[in-house]
Amino acid sequence: xxxxxxxxxxxxxxxxxxIALGYTMVYGIIQLxxxxxxxxxxxxxxxxxxxxxxxxxxxxxxxxxxxxxxMLLGVLIERIAYRPLQGSSRLSALISxxxxxxxxxxxxxxxxxPQTTSYPQMFKIVxxxxxxxxxxxxxxxxxxxxAILMIALHLIVQKTKVGKAMRACAQDQDxxxxxxxxVEKIISLTFALGSALAAAGGVLVGIYFNAVFxxxxxxxxxxxxxxxxxxxxxxxxxxxxxxxxxxxAEVFGVAYLSSSYRDAIAFSILxxxxxxxxxxxxxxxxxxxx
Amino acid sequence: MQKLRKLVWISxxxxxxxxxxxxxxxxxxxxxxxxxIKIGTVGPLSGDTATYGVSTKNGVEIAIEEINNSGGINGxxxxxxxxxxxxxxxxxxxxxxxxxxxxNVSAIIGAVxxxxxxxxxxxxxxxxxxxxxSSATAxxxxxxxxxxxxxxxxxxxxxxxxxxxxxxELNLDKFAVLYTKNDYGEALKDTFVETxxxxxxxxxxVESYVDGDNDFSAQITKIAAQKPQAIxxxxxxxxxxxxxxQAKQKGLEVIFLGGDGFYSPKLLELGGDAVEGVIFTAGFxxxxxxxxxxxxxxxxxxxxxxxxxxxxxQAYDAAMILIEAIKKAGTTDPAAIQAELAKTKxxxxxxxxxxxxxNGDAVKDILILKVENGAFKRIR
Amino acid sequence: MFNAYYxxxxxxxxxxxxxxxxxxxxxxxxxxLSLGHxxxxxxxxxxxxxxxxxxxxxxxxxxxxxxxxxxxxGIILGFPTLRLxxxxxxxxxxxxAEITKVVLLNMESAGKALGLAGIPQKANVYNVxxxxxxxxxxxxxxxxxxxxxxxxxIREDEIAAEATGIPITRYKIMAFAxxxxxxxxGGGLYAHYLTYINPTDFGFLKSIEILNMVVLxxxxxxxxxxxxxxxxxxxxxxxxxxxxxxxxxxxVVLIFLMIFRPxxxxxxxxxxxxxxxxxxxxxxxxx
Numbered sequence: 011x012x013x014x015x016x017x018x019x020x021x022x023x024x025x026x027x028x029i030a031l032g033y034t035m036v037y038g039i040i041q042l043x044x045x046x047x048x049x050x051x052x053x054x055x056x057x058x059x060x061x062x063x064x065x066x067x068x069x070x071x072x073x074x075x076x077x078x079x080x081m082l083l084g085v086l087i088e089r090i091a092y093r094p095l096q097g098s099s100r101l102s103a104l105i106s107x108x109x110x111x112x113x114x115x116x117x118x119x120x121x122x123x124p125q126t127t128s129y130p131q132m133f134k135i136v137x138x139x140x141x142x143x144x145x146x147x148x149x150x151x152x153x154x155x156x157a158i159l160m161i162a163l164h165l166i167v168q169k170t171k172v173g174k175a176m177r178a179c180a181q182d183q184d185x186x187x188x189x190x191x192x193v194e195k196i197i198s199l200t201f202a203l204g205s206a207l208a209a210a211g212g213v214l215v216g217i218y219f220n221a222v223f224x225x226x227x228x229x230x231x232x233x234x235x236x237x238x239x240x241x242x243x244x245x246x247x248x249x250x251x252x253x254x255x256x257x258x259a260e261v262f263g264v265a266y267l268s269s270s271y272r273d274a275i276a277f278s279i280l281x282x283x284x285x286x287x288x289x290x291x292x293x294x295x296x297x298x299x300x
Numbered sequence: 301m302q303k304l305r306k307l308v309w310i311s312x313x314x315x316x317x318x319x320x321x322x323x324x325x326x327x328x329x330x331x332x333x334x335x336x337i338k339i340g341t342v343g344p345l346s347g348d349t350a351t352y353g354v355s356t357k358n359g360v361e362i363a364i365e366e367i368n369n370s371g372g373i374n375g376x377x378x379x380x381x382x383x384x385x386x387x388x389x390x391x392x393x394x395x396x397x398x399x400x401x402x403x404n405v406s407a408i409i410g411a412v413x414x415x416x417x418x419x420x421x422x423x424x425x426x427x428x429x430x431x432x433x434s435s436a437t438a439x440x441x442x443x444x445x446x447x448x449x450x451x452x453x454x455x456x457x458x459x460x461x462x463x464x465x466x467x468x469e470l471n472l473d474k475f476a477v478l479y480t481k482n483d484y485g486e487a488l489k490d491t492f493v494e495t496x497x498x499x500x501x502x503x504x505x506v507e508s509y510v511d512g513d514n515d516f517s518a519q520i521t522k523i524a525a526q527k528p529q530a531i532x533x534x535x536x537x538x539x540x541x542x543x544x545x546q547a548k549q550k551g552l553e554v555i556f557l558g559g560d561g562f563y564s565p566k567l568l569e570l571g572g573d574a575v576e577g578v579i580f581t582a583g584f585x586x587x588x589x590x591x592x593x594x595x596x597x598x599x600x601x602x603x604x605x606x607x608x609x610x611x612x613x614q615a616y617d618a619a620m621i622l623i624e625a626i627k628k629a630g631t632t633d634p635a636a637i638q639a640e641l642a643k644t645k646x647x648x649x650x651x652x653x654x655x656x657x658x659n660g661d662a663v664k665d666i667l668i669l670k671v672e673n674g675a676f677k678r679i680r
Numbered sequence: 681m682f683n684a685y686y687x688x689x690x691x692x693x694x695x696x697x698x699x700x701x702x703x704x705x706x707x708x709x710x711x712x713l714s715l716g717h718x719x720x721x722x723x724x725x726x727x728x729x730x731x732x733x734x735x736x737x738x739x740x741x742x743x744x745x746x747x748x749x750x751x752x753x754g755i756i757l758g759f760p761t762l763r764l765x766x767x768x769x770x771x772x773x774x775x776x777a778e779i780t781k782v783v784l785l786n787m788e789s790a791g792k793a794l795g796l797a798g799i800p801q802k803a804n805v806y807n808v809x810x811x812x813x814x815x816x817x818x819x820x821x822x823x824x825x826x827x828x829x830x831x832x833x834i835r836e837d838e839i840a841a842e843a844t845g846i847p848i849t850r851y852k853i854m855a856f857a858x859x860x861x862x863x864x865x866g867g868g869l870y871a872h873y874l875t876y877i878n879p880t881d882f883g884f885l886k887s888i889e890i891l892n893m894v895v896l897x898x899x900x901x902x903x904x905x906x907x908x909x910x911x912x913x914x915x916x917x918x919x920x921x922x923x924x925x926x927x928x929x930x931x932v933v934l935i936f937l938m939i940f941r942p943x944x945x946x947x948x949x950x951x952x953x954x955x956x957x958x959x960x961x962x963x964x965x966x967x
Contacts, residue, residue, distance in 0.1 A: 021517070285760050
């Protein structure tokens, strides 16, 4: 049972990680807790559904389509709700993000109705026996796609010129500007990348759980935010680690303690980790500027 | 910046003016149509639980439309005033109070969730406005007072009947229970486990989840290790469908049992072939040859472009029971309506014959349905 | 015109004001972001409700017990976590709120998922507003005292505050305790007004709702919190006429208010400085 639960935990954790990446990227650059991120993930799941219905069973196209749509949405949200607030208190942007989040989830309810919608079954589920445990092709697919996206993101950030500019903005926006980097463009790009990842997460979760609903973003966003902080907010490998950690913690909480206390167990572990490592698993120690 | 600031104040002012004129208009219309009978609904139209509230509102709408099209009650048309509660207790209380003191409704259908009903019902009862909830199954709801009624199957009765059916008719022996951590799931689980014990059976494992959860893999793996024959799911169709799906993906072959929260065409849509063979208790059966049932299903489909679920059907019946009481009372006086409601006996609705007990709880027939070939089929 | 509905909304405004003032002390004045205010509210609500239902104690006693219980938990949580900074603190408060909710869902004496019904309705427009006035004046006095200035110093610059000899952890915990006390007080009033409480009442959304009031009204401003609570309680009620579009408008209102008043409606405004606001505002805009 241990191995089986570990597989369950990793699958759940990889979906958290995908959403957490977007949180962490945006945070790394403009120190904003982007509360609307969970809703972008939800919109991604719904646009993916529309693409599935249009292009049939092509999962790659659905993910790609949802990613592009959400990129645009992410940029749009940044332009409307966050850019005017640049330079003012971080909490103002947070409230604006909450406004966006409420707006988007209500909008989807108005367009599609509040009910849960099913994803069409895209391929036949096959179970593989791994020692004492079973793993489905769907779970493998989710892990693989998540891994590919995470590695791609890592490469973009670490190896490309744009990535370098992003890292520069994260370190010091003014200095970056002086070096001729268009900070506004980089911020837009960050939102686009983060939102695209969330959209991919949305489609994958939609396929895996076979269900999407307008309020799915709230809880997922909260979990992903926790995962990002757990890993050390602003750190990309941290978000992945935090997501996996949280997923596995939740599953093992149910497996070996009690399902009634699922979230309580997960959050207790989170608080404990933060008390031991106050800046998360892979977070940089906070430099106090005097 | 100064200009911007001015703009803000002006737009704020405009908004306030708009809102007030909006309210004003509402007030005027309410004076105009004193010739109509006003009925309110309270339930979540936004938020996590909106799907149940919207179904309820739709069911009531169908009933009112039907009556209005056939000339209304004693020549008077009915106006429906739906109010959103967001599924939140304080909001439900505010909505109820608004319906009573602002809109002067004669009666209220609602609230939808047990929790919000427990917060809203004392207000209606104190104001002497009849309130019928068509889905608040928790114990204690009808006990709030004489003005509070409900039209749904009590959790205790249905879980007990299904447990007996599973043991005696289906000859099942090994059970697991998976329930949602709210009043509904809690009550179903307690009764199911107690009934099993009275039949000398013990559930192998009892696990829980939270509404809105997506991932049940941990619970299912834990349950699968005990090798049960059947899993009783105390919860609603959205989660039930996901549970059945994930169980299938994990290669767990069991019979799923459930309560009336399963009744929705969405169960079939979301669950696909994973929900084949699911057995559950219900108060409504859409294939019932009864003429009223078919009329309701057709009207609902025509208006909302989907099949009605349990919430819609019970809300429709609640509205019909209320309309019948208003007809008999011959007045919109809430106290007279309450007196007639209390006398309701064997009301022939689409969810079977309904009578109210002394404290306003419904006595209804309980059906047992099974999913066969992607459709509900009545097996008892 | 002044019917039961208006009266009820007015009471809810009062209760929300107390909740917002509590959070304002923690987040607005001392600068510690808390996403778990509803947890302290639930502790106050449940403590007072259980005392009322089981022991029929007088209203004032249960209300104070609830508030002190919340303050106690505030201190317990504050001790280890207040060394964390910024968002790490935010996430622990969020986690604490989720844990509290789950514990209440599983607690036999708290009625589990069904919650507690039949709580005597003791709160009314009079005692709620007497408390609002008491709290407002107490907070004004507090803010203008040595302790209050220490709180603000911590918000402005922790290191500078420490350097001037302010024991920051102790003051942070004090702010947390007082803020939680007010949350517990609000929770007790809430329970004894609605007569029914349930763990789902005190979820993440409730904490966010209170935070909205504080930020929208203006961080650190007491009249701001009062105004924020008033607006965010009354606007959704006013928007009832747009029915399904209600939350859509609510979201838009939040975004627009923040864009046009990034510091909140009354950001930087305090009662004593009301007269000299003009100058202050001009200063702000020049920044």
